[in-house]
Amino acid sequence: xxxxxxxxxxxxxxxxxxxxxxxxxxxxxxxxxxxxxxxxxxxxxxxxxxxxxxxxxxxxxxxxxxxxxxxxxxxxxxxxxxxxxxxxxxxxxxxxxxxxxxxxxxxxxxx
Numbered sequence: 024x025x026x027x028x029x030x031x032x033x034x035x036x037x038x039x040x041x042x043x044x045x046x047x048x049x050x051x052x053x054x055x056x057x058x059x060x061x062x063x064x065x066x067x068x069x070x071x072x073x074x075x076x077x078x079x080x081x082x083x084x085x086x087x088x089x090x091x092x093x094x095x096x097x098x099x100x101x102x103x104x105x106x107x108x109x110x111x112x113x114x115x116x117x118x119x120x121x122x123x124x125x126x127x128x129x130x131x132x133x134x
Contacts, residue, residue, distance in 0.1 A: 026059060029125070030067040034075050037130050046080045048131040054087040054122040056105070061086070079133075089122030 093109035094116040
C-alpha cells in the first residue's frame with residue numbers, strides 16, 4: 024500500500040505551506056488511472072494526521088476522469104474504462120491527457 028508514503032508526503036507538504044497554522048481542509052485530485060485507491064488514501068490520512076497541523080482537517084477527494092487525445096483525428100474524448108481507442112474514429116493512436124495525476128489542489132487554513 025503505497026498510500027501510506029503518499030499521505031506522509033502530503034502531510035509534509037501541507038505543514039510546509041501552512042506557515043504554522045492549523046489546516047482545516049485538504050482537497051486532493053486523483054486520476055482514475057493513478058493507481059491510488061481513494062479509500063486507502065482517506066484511511067491513511069485519517070490515521071497519520073493525528074500529530075500534525077492537519078489533526079482536525081478533513082480530506083476531500085475529487086476523481087479525475089480519463090481523457091484521451093486521438094492523434095489521428097485530433098479529437099478529445101472521455102473514456103469510462105481502460106479502452107484507449109478513439110470513440111470517434113476508432114483508431115488506437117491516442118494519448119492520455121488526464122486521469123493519471125494525483126496532487127493536492129489546495130488547503131484551507133483555520134482562521
